[in-house]
Amino acid sequence: MLRKFRLRVGALSMLAAGSVVILATAPGAPARVGPEGTAVRAATTVVIWTDRDREADITALANAWAKPRGLTIKVVAKAEQNNIRSDFVTVQAADAPDVITGAHDWVGELAANGSILPISPKKTTLAQIPKYTRDAFSYGKTVSQLYGMPTHVENVGLFVNTQLAKVPKSWADLEKQALAFKRKGGGRVGIDVQQGSGGDAYHMYPFFSGLGGYVFGKTRGGALNPKLVGLDNAVFMRNAPMIDRWNRLGLINSKIDNNTASQLFTSKKAAFWVTGPWNIDTVRKAGIKFRIVQVPKIKLRAVPFLGVGGMMVTRFARTHSVESASKDFVASYMGTKNAQNFLTVKNGRYPANIQSAKSVKDVALRQIGLAGTGGVAMPNIPQMASVWNDLGLAWVKSTQGAGATKARVSFKAAARAIRQKIQ
């Protein structure tokens, strides 16, 4: 009996000793626990979430900002930009970022959740950031707050293969050239723009706006009003039969998807391609001579959707006691010409800062920037989530070639469906 007992005591003491040894050698030993229960990070470390494309540049920039201020940074790179948003929604305070890079159309949802903090940059900084990009990062039903520092602008433009066609002088000229090119046969298409079976309201927006379409109207205060859905407004309805004509002539066809669109242009089966700065490299590599312009005015100016990229300060910056540091980085440092030059030009994006935009040397980047002039920032209110699919499908149905639905019918139906979802 005694022997057995001794054995057990021996085993227990060994166990205790083993536990202590493991505990002591384990990384991140215990007792780093803050007064409010959140694991305390050094109050001088700012955690930044970005995507892999921008990781190196953001790291370099943030270090350049942090070093002279005696701060440290930690950059976490997510595979895709959208992962930043989805991971951020569910993150626990201890792992949460203080600063995120993101797109302006996240602002509505994140602000409605109370997940990001309003910022008030200095007037001298604001003067260098165009109003439309600031508006894109603003949200608030009664009091509009700025929720991020715009760093770059993305939009689609009309890529013209200058060896196959001339830069169109007008919409009629574009139609004529595109149809003549298509008639040569051999799988050539008129205007190359990606849709696919799911539709693509983003790439189709120049045609939508050129016919008088818009997504949401505005309140008297100038904020977007989700109750005013503009898919079937009178002007657009009057111009909609033009879409049926394009479909009949085969000028635009919804069967072209993302991959096909790229193949068609790089294999010279398309002379006109509606796409964005992310494809400049692809076109260059294919050895194609090109120019980028805005889609010519149809009935109205055919402006693209603008996506504004930027940086935001999260509510966790406050929990982590790095609020003033994070705001300094986002609202002051990231607004400067030098920071924006560094971040955007290397990445092939058009900077938001006016001074920085003026200094862009890359010809194609300048052209795509100009093609965005007058563009409409994608609505950043959460209700936009109900629009993409229906608006994209309305285009698909009306431009699918044989058996297409009349545009008036499909856009009216889409507007009704969207109103129902938004109520």
Added chain:
Amino acid sequence: MTTSAAPTPKSRPDAVKWSLPTRIVTRASGVVGLSLKILFLGIINAAAVWAASVLIGDEKWIAVAVLVVTTLALDAVFLVPGRLMPLKFLLPGTLFLLAFQVIPILYTAQIAFTNYSTGHVLAKNEAIDAIEETSLAPPAGGKTYTLAPAFDSDRNLVLLLVDDSTGDAYVGTKDGLEPLPEEGTRVSNGVVTAAEGYRLVTGPALFTLDRQLSTYRVPVDGAAIRPEGIDGAVELEPTLRHDDEADTFTRIASGKVFREHEGAYVAADGEALEPGWKTGVGWHNFTRVVDDPLIRRPFLRVFAWTIAFATLTVTLGFALGLLLAITLDKKFRFQRLYRTIFVIPYAIPSFLTLLVWAGLLNDDFGVVNNLLGTSIPWLFDPWWAKVSVIIVSIWLTFPYFFLVSLGALQSIPGELVDAARVDGAGVWQVSRRITFPLLMVAVTAVLIASFAFNLNN
């Protein structure tokens, strides 16, 4: 201890040949086994101590209690010899079941009774703070300042401010704004660089003051000057006021009152303040499925389609697989080759199959329409798309049913069929009365399983 208490193992007369696993297990017991056991339990205990320290910090006492009891139970089960033996297997199994099945399900169910969604992710007190903060707006003629934080002679934090429009220098304290005397104050590039009686905070020290700095308010007639970052400050005034007693928000300009309603402050006209907070809403989410036609109609449609999809995929896939199995059950030339061919779709990764089919079914360029000479919108028309989906999922499932049926068919004893033949049964009777019932015994479970799988596929 008496000799009869514990049966001591007798030497075995016939030397049993132990299997390899048994030999390995035997080898690993004794000193090696004991030290392995100690090591693993040590890791578990160490992890538990660490987790307990975090949980105690978070003051989650119930979780601490559960953790302590579980860890002690694990230690006891593995260290106390004898009676607790079965628990060695049962306890870890139960723990894993709880951790990976029961708790996620309970958590999901619990979420279903809350309004957790966009606009309702914070706790109520956090939401009140956020509403108060986002209600701030610059007052008419609101000023902005360039900021230099400093300590006064009593080591209190103050804000040395320069008005961005006039260039006048002030000192902001929790009592209000005072002009700085021109004498002894140096301003360069629009920021205070020295002031008599104050010690400027610079460098890393600035950032260690974060909590103090970002909550610092300098009151100025109804509004307040708030630091923004480390070198700016803005004058802002609230547009909403929270009444702690009544738990309401009031819009200062219009007097409109917002009261708590289902996790948000809502006015009489339905206007809700953002953000709301997470709270229990009882059966509301479930009654909406019945009450709200916008949810009910799509829900019923999707539900009906899901059932139809699962039923059609399983029955048609099984029918095709069975037909092929019966055909290939007989002996003929190249029988094995044919069998192999029909298993191939099962062996190809399904995402590849899906890509291939997407290409085959393309309206304009696809092989299917070209061969048939048709222009069916396989992927663009809602009805044809459903047909396509079913065709492709039959393609993916039939080899499985083919294999299962073939196996089941071959396991039916030939004597039964022979006996039936002798009794005068025809081919049809044999298959209906003998083969099919016996086949279904083996296949029914598989059919149910794959129906369940397709229902959530």
